[in-house]
Amino acid sequence: MKYVDEFRQPELISRAADEIRRLAGTERHYRMMEVCGGHTHAIYRFGLKDILPQNIELIHGPGCPVCVLPMGRIDDGLSIAQQPDVIFAAFGDMMRVPGTQGSPLEHKARGMDVRIVYSPSDALKLARLNPDKHVMFFAIGFETTAPSTALTMMRAKAEGIQNFSVFCNHVTIIPAIRAILDSPDMRLDAFIGPGHVSTVIGCRPYEWIAQNERKPIVVSGFEPLDMLQSIVMLLRQLQAGACKVENQYKRVVPWEGNHAALRAMAEVFQLRPYFEWRGLGFISQSALRVNDKYAEWDAEQRFQVPGIRVTDPKAAQCGEVLKGVLKPHQCKLFGRECTPEHPIGALMVSSEGSCAAYHSYEHRKAAMVTSLTSIA
Amino acid sequence: MCLAIPGKIVEIASDNPESALVDVVGVRRKIDLGLLHDDKPAPGDWVLIHVGFAMSKISEHDALDQMNTLRMLGEIDGAMQEVKGYGLDDQGDDPDTDDADAETGDAGLSEVRMKDGKVN
Numbered sequence: 001m002k003y004v005d006e007f008r009q010p011e012l013i014s015r016a017a018d019e020i021r022r023l024a025g026t027e028r029h030y031r032m033m034e035v036c037g038g039h040t041h042a043i044y045r046f047g048l049k050d051i052l053p054q055n056i057e058l059i060h061g062p063g064c065p066v067c068v069l070p071m072g073r074i075d076d077g078l079s080i081a082q083q084p085d086v087i088f089a090a091f092g093d094m095m096r097v098p099g100t101q102g103s104p105l106e107h108k109a110r111g112m113d114v115r116i117v118y119s120p121s122d123a124l125k126l127a128r129l130n131p132d133k134h135v136m137f138f139a140i141g142f143e144t145t146a147p148s149t150a151l152t153m154m155r156a157k158a159e160g161i162q163n164f165s166v167f168c169n170h171v172t173i174i175p176a177i178r179a180i181l182d183s184p185d186m187r188l189d190a191f192i193g194p195g196h197v198s199t200v201i202g203c204r205p206y207e208w209i210a211q212n213e214r215k216p217i218v219v220s221g222f223e224p225l226d227m228l229q230s231i232v233m234l235l236r237q238l239q240a241g242a243c244k245v246e247n248q249y250k251r252v253v254p255w256e257g258n259h260a261a262l263r264a265m266a267e268v269f270q271l272r273p274y275f276e277w278r279g280l281g282f283i284s285q286s287a288l289r290v291n292d293k294y295a296e297w298d299a300e301q302r303f304q305v306p307g308i309r310v311t312d313p314k315a316a317q318c319g320e321v322l323k324g325v326l327k328p329h330q331c332k333l334f335g336r337e338c339t340p341e342h343p344i345g346a347l348m349v350s351s352e353g354s355c356a357a358y359h360s361y362e363h364r365k366a367a368m369v370t371s372l373t374s375i376a
Numbered sequence: 377m378c379l380a381i382p383g384k385i386v387e388i389a390s391d392n393p394e395s396a397l398v399d400v401v402g403v404r405r406k407i408d409l410g411l412l413h414d415d416k417p418a419p420g421d422w423v424l425i426h427v428g429f430a431m432s433k434i435s436e437h438d439a440l441d442q443m444n445t446l447r448m449l450g451e452i453d454g455a456m457q458e459v460k461g462y463g464l465d466d467q468g469d470d471p472d473t474d475d476a477d478a479e480t481g482d483a484g485l486s487e488v489r490m491k492d493g494k495v496n
Contacts, residue, residue: 008444038379042449091427118461119428121408125464141427144380148429151410196380199424199432222379222445251438252380252424258431260413 009225016228017051023235029055031187032234033324035177036194037064037352038222044357046224056231059324060354062176063194065141066093067322067346067353068277069169072308074099077138077167078107080303087113087130089123090138097349100310104138120145120152120166127156127164134163136299139170143200146170146288147261150268153290153297167299168290170269173197174205175286176277181213185325190234192227193219195249202257203245210243221249268294278312278346279322318345321354328358335359379446380424380431381455382439383407385417398425400455401443405462428462 024030034040040060043049049058062068078099081088088104095105095116108114113133117123123137139149149166156164173194180186193206198219206217216237220230230248237244247253268290275287290298299305312318316333320326328334328347338344340356347353351360383398394410396417408429409417415433417423422439423430434442446455 008448038449045449116461117464118458119408121428122462122464129464144426144431147411147431148408148427151408151429155410196424196426196431199380223441223448251441252432252434254432258411258414261411261431263413264411 008223013051013225013228016225016232019232020056020228020235021053023232023239024053024056026053026055029057030189030235030238031057031059031324032190032192032231033059033061033180033188034192034220034227035061035063035173036192036197037067037350037354038195039192039220039227040064040354041352041357042222042224042227044361046227047361048224048227051224051228052231058192059188060321061191061324062180062277062280062322063142063173063197064347064350064352064354065145065169065171066097066350067318068171068176068279069097069140069346070276070278071099071310071312071346072276073169074104075101075308075310076305077136077169077299078104078112079306079308080136080167080299081107081112081114083303085133087115087126087133087135088138089115089117089126089135091118091140092116093350094138094140096343097346098343100308120149121155124152124156124161124164127161131163134165136303137164137166139166139168142171142173142194142197143261143265144196146172146269147200147258147264150264153268153294154264156297157294162296165297165299165302166290168269168288170288171275171277172271172286172288173201175283176280177209179277179280179283179286180323181209181215183323186323188215189238190215191217192230192234193217193245195219195221195253198247198249198253198257200258200261203247203253203255204257206245210245214243216243216246218246218248219253221252276309279319281319313344316345318347321345321347328355329362331355379449379451379455380426380442381446381459382422382434382442383425383430383459384436384439385419385421385423387419396430398423398430400425400459403456403459405459407462425459427458 096103104114127135209217216234218230218233269288270291271285272287272289274282274284276282295301317331338348343349347355383400386397386399389395396409398407412430424432446452
């Protein structure tokens with residue numbers, strides 16, 4: 001494996017790893033949650049667990065939007081697209097996510113008009129190009145993608161494009177963190193804060209975590225050195241008894257966030273009273289719906305939506321894995337019935353899902369341990 | 377969907393100040409600048425792009441850093457696939473294909489997308 005060669009600044013990584021070992025000592029066990037799915041992917045890809053001392057445990061958080069979407073929402077979206085002359089448009093991430101009757105890709109094979117788009121504005125473009133069809137954009141994502149959906153809807157309204165709607169599944173990260181902190185079986189010492197979500201929301205929304213919950217949080221970049229530095233910053237806070245929001249990813253994340261993006265979200269969306277998260281259950285005020293000003297472009301107001309609720313397969317333990325109570329490989333289905341090729345749970349679908357990340361890199365672990373010991 | 381793609385603004389559309397041509401390692405596509413309303417970029421500036429929208433202005437140094445991060449994460453192919461997909465270039469009736477570079481002429485590309493398409 002070439003991972004280690006690809007690390008930049010190996011001497012800084014080595015120094016950060018030494019500092020982590022020094023700070024962590026051996027007396028205490030530290031549980032830190034990385035909130036973002038991108039971090040989860042990076043942790044497995046870079047084999048960071050093998051660099052970290054054993055008393056630092058990384059818990060994978062809920063920050064993979066595909067993974068936390070309940071199956072019923074996929075069924076609801078597909079049921080709209082089953083109506084005549086409707087085009088189902090979604091990001092590629094969604095295409096293999098299983099609904100009760102199969103994934104969007106499987107529906108496409110059965111004749112549904114399913115299109116991959118790489119931007120919500122291209123879903124709108126599809127609507128312009130297909131005036132005799134209705135294009136429904138299946139929107140997912142945290143605050144990184146929600147502003148783009150919002151601005152696209154503002155453009156649809158400004159242009160008076162009527163054959164376009166959004167099936168909105170946008171979720172917000174803060175209530176999910178709150179739900180995890182409220183969960184009785186969850187004990188955490190600190191958070192590695194999401195990188196690109198924070199580009200939009202800034203660092204202020206995390207202040208309650210530090211002030212009220214007394215947990216340090218460091219917004220982090222995605223490179224190995226970024227994450228190790230973030231862990232150093234968290235350990236320093238924990239040792240000093242400090243609880244602050246710190247920004248390790250200053251080169252990308254402004255403390256105040258992106259106001260234009262927040263304004264676009266405020267123009268188009270409002271908070272849902274509650275929304276179901278896979279594995280976490282119903283969380284109040286944790287997701288966005290389209291407000292009445294944009295009702296004409298809201299698929300849920302425009303079409304009959306069955307409101308399907310699907311219980312996850314009993315044997316699958318996605319919820320426990322999502323909350324960090326179980327490690328991916330401790331799920332009964334992991335690597336047997338549920339694999340990246342044939343996912344049963346959504347955590348196995350996206351490369352940002354902890355099960356898929358674990359599955360992809362676990363078998364390379366032995367090789368990495370050998371090479372990493374040379375730098376760590 | 378957490379990862380952003382760095383691109384350099386090549387030009388801003390004369391008829392639409394919120395539409396810009398960006399260059400991402402040689403691939404040029406139109407992106408939307410509407411979410412940088414408070415801090416408008418100019419040609420030559422670097423931006424981080426999420427799903428076809430510029431989300432923040434960054435330095436050239438940080439843009440190259442971000443590209444390196446994508447490379448280390450094994451996400452370069454996915455990122456380039458995303459960028460190439462902006463503007464629906466795989467739709468035969470797309471009026472904007474003039475911007476598309478030669479690489480997108482690959483007949484197998486849309487097939488690959490159906491298998492592996494993902495947005496980070």
